[in-house]
Amino acid sequence: MKKTLTFSLILLSGTWLFAQQRPDTSSFPMLNGRAGMPNMAAKPATGPKPYKEVITNKAITHKGLFTVHQVEDKYYFEIPDSILGREILAVTRYSKTPGGGRNYGGELVNQQTVEFDKGPEHKIFMKVITLINYADSTNEISKAVKNSNLNPIAAAFPIAAFGKDSTSSVIDVTDFFKGDNQAVSLTPAIKRRLNLSMLAADRSYIESIHTYPINTEIRTVKTYSSTPSAAGNPFGGAPSPMPQSEPLPAAMDAGAVTIELNTSMLLLPKVPMHKRLFDPRVGFFADDYTVYSDNQQKVDNQVFAVRWRLEPKPEDMEKYKRGELVEPAKQIVYYIDPATPKQWRPYLIAGVNDWQKAFEKAGFKNAIVAKEWPENDSTMSLEDARYSVIRYFASDIENAYGPNVHDPRSGEILESHIGWYHNVMKLVHDWYMIQTAAVDPKARKMKFDDSLMGELIRFVSSHEVGHTLGLRHNMGSSSKTPVELLRNKAWVEANGHTASIMDYARFNYVAQPEDNISEAGLFPRIGDYDKWAIQWGYTYTGISDPKKDELVTNKWAVDSLKNPRLWFGGEGRNVDPRAQTEDLGDDAVKASNYGIMNLKRILVQLPVWTKEEADKYQNLSDMYQQLVGQFARYMGHVTKNVGGIEETFKSVEQKGDVYAPTPKEKQKAAVAFLNAQLFQTPTWLLDKEILNKISYPTANEAIQNLQVSTLNSLLDAGRLYRLQTSRNRFGNGTYGLDEMMDDVQKGIFSEIYSNKPIDAYRRNLQKAYVAKLIELIDPTKSNAASLTPTARGFNLSIINTANTDVPSVARGELKSLLVAVNAAIPATSDKLSKYHLQDLSERIKKALDPKS
Template sequence: MTAASRSSRHPLTPLTPFTGPAVLALLAACATPPPAAAPAAPATVAVAATPPAAASGPAAAASGPAAAASGPAARPPGAAAAPSPGQPPAFATVIRDAKRSEGLFVVWRKDEKVWFELKPADFDKPFFLSPKLASGIGEASIFGGTMARPQVVEFRRLHNLVQLLALNTAYIAKPATPEARALAASYSPSLLASTAVASLPHPQRGTVLVDASALFVADLLQIAPQLQRSYRQGYGFDARNSGVTTVRGKPDMLVLEVTSHFATAVIAVPTPGTPPGPSPTAPRTLPDARSMFVNVHYSLAKLPEQVMPARAADPRIGHFVHLQHDFGDDLARTPKLRHVARWRLEKKDPAAALSEPVKPITYWIDRTVPVKYRGAISEGILEWNKAFERIGFKDAVVVKVQPDDADFDTLDFGVASVRWMVNASPSFGAIGPRHVDPRSGEILDADIAFESLSSRNVRSYRSRILGGSDAGATQAAWAELLQVGRPAGAAAAAQGHAAALAQGLGHPHDALCQHATFGAEQLAYGLDVLAAQGELEPDSPEAEAFVLAFLKDTAMHEVGHTLGLRHNFRASRIYTEAQLADPEFTRANGLTGSVMEYPAINLPRPGERRAAPFQTTLGPYDYWAIEYAYKPLGATDEAAELKRIAARNAEPELAFGTDEDHFFGIDPDSLQSDLGREPLAFARKRFEIAQDLFRRQERRTLSPDEDYGALRRALRFAVIDAGRAAGTVLRQVGGVRTLRDFPNSGRDPLQPVPPAEQRAAMALLSRHVLAADSLVISPALQRRLAPDYLERGDSVLFGDDEVPTDYPLAQALHEMRRAVLTQLMSDALAVRVLDSEAKAARPAEAFPLTELYKRLENDVWSELGGKGDIPAPRRELQREHLNRLAAALLRPGGGLRADARSLWRSQAQGLLPRLEAATRRPELSEAARVHLKDSADTLRAALAAPLQRAGV
């Protein structure tokens, strides 16, 4: 068959089959499968109550992974042995005494054997392969209920070899054209698995039997490498103790569930004296860390026969897009086509202003979801009907609850669901991934996952910041918390990590969604603050309503992802502080312009009225984004109407900025954990709430049945929230608003923060972060900050997150100030401030770098101009400033601008005599005097050191 003839009947323009003696010889050489893919002892076909047991414990499986590890070096993954000489057995011989079941394919089952019956028309035909994890291990991101990367696949027959191929759908051209022929010669499919034909053709139907285990009892999802990376152990796939456990057929789908065994012969332990670096660890959730079972749920389904019309993406609105390269138009600026991801939604009555859809978007609440939370989750899902009603759809979104005795699985392809997880090591809080038809961007399936509401999902993050033993990790955690700028290399690394996740169990955008994790932390902090203010009892119905509001907020956010919407981190800026303090306004309008935000919880100052804490209704942006993706449009006027819709982006309530706008740390509006139009007013309020909570812990009386860990937890949340407020302020200094405008908006796309706002931001940092009295705690309270001794015991006995005995509050505050100082003295910020000077409409009013450095010096070294001693926390901050100043003189960064380098030297020359003069003050303690002398010596040596000047 020629490439042109195949392309003419194949909507995905697949590639030409391999032909020619050389290629056939290569296939023959690669025909022997790796042992890991060979189904030596598949399990029974009936649903197993327990996974198949290893013959003699985990050690017995060692030969499987070891053999598997050596196979891929010589053969492609999934390759199987060539047929034995002679013909395969007759069809009737193979299926004798086997049980037949109907579905997408006829399936025959006998004992542990499972065969597909493939018709000639089933070969070279695209199918959608939707893999998911039906069970996991509760850690290492191997969680039961998660979606894995889908593939468009086809069966290809090469003589007596049947191959399961993953088609290359990213590159397309019009079928039966020269471009299609060139495309077929340029890009390859991938071999997932292969096996010999199991029978001769059926004498009447012409069908052949294919061993299902040979194709699917294998590590298709690359779980073993993920285990190896996570634990630094030699885990491998053990085919001998793996097998097909469930087969279910439907007219348009075949479901197989495979119990996959992974094992290692021994568990490696860290070796004393080894160089620094990742050390071997072991799973903590298994009875024996050498062995684990992971059930993989495969759905093999028909693709929609009628391809849904694709809708072009627009950068002014945030939708997930499916990317293809169309080589059919050489005159296009780029071959890239970006299609909006969306469900197929069509009116029953196209002429009606409001019509039910032909097929609604139906979400099933899985039977794993706790009953008490189903109502709030359902409300969050159905809230989206408001946006669809505005574009003419009635009841576009439907919610159903899976019965306890249901005979279907919500993991089946095409069943959108909401599931509950109780992972031992939560990592995402909630997630809303999708499976998409690559031809059009049509969303075909989605499975939202909620992790348990336990605060475990934020413990690890808090421990890295508060009390972690690794100073580098602590500073990295603070940098992440402050949301400061990342260099381009870090961005590329993050994108590469996301892409790696996309190749296996995750998705590039979903892997970065932390809405629920952040929201759970904010929920806990809000309950602490309101309890401390006497506004809320922790076990009251009001507290329960708090939790349900958080769940509805999270459900709306994750459903938004499954409808095709990306994050919108600029949406938090549309309402004023007065509006956010109004209970009636917030309940009617929410807190932000979009549920796709990560807004801070809406907390009152002490004595103020309490407004809505979470976003429980759609924002204006959400209506707009749904209109763009789902509004019914005729083919002739679609392009013009989409441009008209997108051109509204300059309207303030439709403000949009997404992950990449936030990630690079330049835009002061596109960031997480802020709230309100006035960012400095918001930060000031959060500083005041944190300081008030600090004061209330001083006089807090614990009940006899409480432990002192309650005090520590409240202060932890306060420090973290103050750090986030500091990050909001930091983004204003040198910030550049990056608007996604087209030229018709009348706005410049790059807008430096006004100088007055930058000066106000520096003043706020000076008062609430860099000042010695910004967050203080008495010695008496410090003596009461005992740990939760049960948690501390768990950290020692069971490897849980580290719980220090002594609460290092002073160190935590120092690390926060240090992170702020690092950002303010960074080369990247210096470049942005200098560039903002050049962009200023009125140069005389610009915020110059000289002013930034002078203000910072005065804030850090304020004691030089006064009287009295210099406290220890201030000495630490001053030493940090001095070390960075000296380093800039001795080893200036390659990207440092000439003006910045000159300013550093000038500042050092001016600071040195001030240090020398201060050392003579009689009221200084000996520690302060030594600190000043050593600082002066450091600065003097740095100024005297020879310089490596460019061009000399």
């Protein structure tokens, strides 16, 4: 189901059709104790009254999208006939939230598209609409499309009066906004998570309604009965990086939860922006709907990029066509939340303004800018859907996120509220210290100087703004930088360690102390790919037909993507080892070896660099865990090479295959790396000077857990199946399933061939290896998951490996291992090692012959 909600309108050029959503029946009259038909004996509704009897001389009136009249304790909307049938985006956000919910004022709660239409019996209907299908009204099939989709009537308002000139209708909206109406309130999912029950009408009210030329803002306070929830994220709503598992204190203390909401009703453009069809070679978010026409021989599912409407001013069009930089007709503006600490505001602003250079590639100057919020302007609201804001949250969540609200007819971004959690500073501190302290002395303390922290904030700001411009993560970008160039001071300081700030490349952990690389070569920045993606998405063609526009943008991609630094590698959720989070360079083994060299330098200094007065070794514990986590990332980067399949999207104009196996030498080197750096116990990480201060001896052992989890990943049935199918598809030059299993087994059981004692970590690992192979030969545990990328995400499929070579090879490896273990037992003098091998022998025998 699409995450983005969509709209309807019958335009002059065609008919837009919509899928039906389930209407809210909570307000239906009761019949015999059940929801049912209204009581036919009820007093019939009276018709419209004279305007002056409804909008009296006591009315306080404000004109805007809807003219809003407040008459004592009632609110009326006066809806012009010209607005009827127009799509209106209803965006509901939290204004204030109860403590403990881990959601914050300014975060998105609900988004619907509605339209107002006249109904029978002097009523105005509000319909909730979702765009699914479109057909031009000149086509006969448009009748079938129209007849196959019906939008729910979410609310019916009696017309209280007609406007003075009879071109508008006045409706009473007081009870609607005070009540619990799904289109402009909490979603059912949020209510379930919060355990909300009945709305307390006596404690719910309209705080204010303000109206402006294209939007009307409704602020409400709603109180619900609530019982404590012990699991899940009780507040739901906007992206919350860390699920909440504790009950809300308000529910525990008062049995009620009060929430303040702001609903922006924003009029969508009468004529949608020209669409730009999605291209998998350029990383834009996308929306889609199905287009029908009479001359089709197959249905056209149009997938199009999500982006801002950036167009030259009419008077500058000729300059733009000549290649001169011009200012756009409408600038993209972001405001900084006044709750933001003042010392960080300049860096957040800089992170936005850094994108100006990218927009120059699309022909626009001053296309994007950030400003401080004008705190003395009472006409502006932070929740107003006309304004894009970096919202600052007082939160211990270590994150930030960059969403956008867009028109689903065209993909036009209308606004964005970036979520900025205060504790993101801890996240960037820990990253920078663990990844660069070996080379940057400024990273060697628990509290960074404001100038360093400010630059870290600036980089995160640029990344999140990139998302709000429509850009997805490009996890493959960093793979286009050769590892040795990451140590080349002149090159990396000039070009950056990755070609995209939309990558999760973080900081240059490959650089060594002797390279003398400054922060210019350690920090990410807006790079070549980012500028190219903005150029592709925002260069104005003026072509209204998306198919004709696609011919132009396809040529741009074919011509430009000859430069490998402009490659879009996707979100990193496929099995292409070039597209990974948190990695650097074109060779994971080489980059990780450099990274480990730096981790060893940092580890011995952690007790000094983390020391603060009165600290109870919490700093040391935190940073040791971060260091082990960084080491674990290196293991993951290398592991993904095994069974890897490279995916490079192309059009027919480009040469070469889309799919190819990761080269055999890289896969073989990856297994050798894991055997040497992880499966051979990494004793350097077991620093007793640190562990004896931060870790209870019987606590879960991080290194042991990492060894086992990496081994299980390496021997995952899906990975093994890819090794087999790659050999079948690409031939004997690929890394084969049997060869990989042999290499792993020889590395993990090297002691049985050398008659050396087996330490506790290795004994644990060897048992885990045998357990995994036993699992692989069990036909009841033979399913493997596979992700297939699509324009809008990924499809999950399950592969049954029971009838493949996977269990056959696993059984063969167990048999050969049994022979080797039995041969090693007599020559093993270490007592625990001998017991261990005897135990393994019995386990394998039982697995191969359960009846024995």
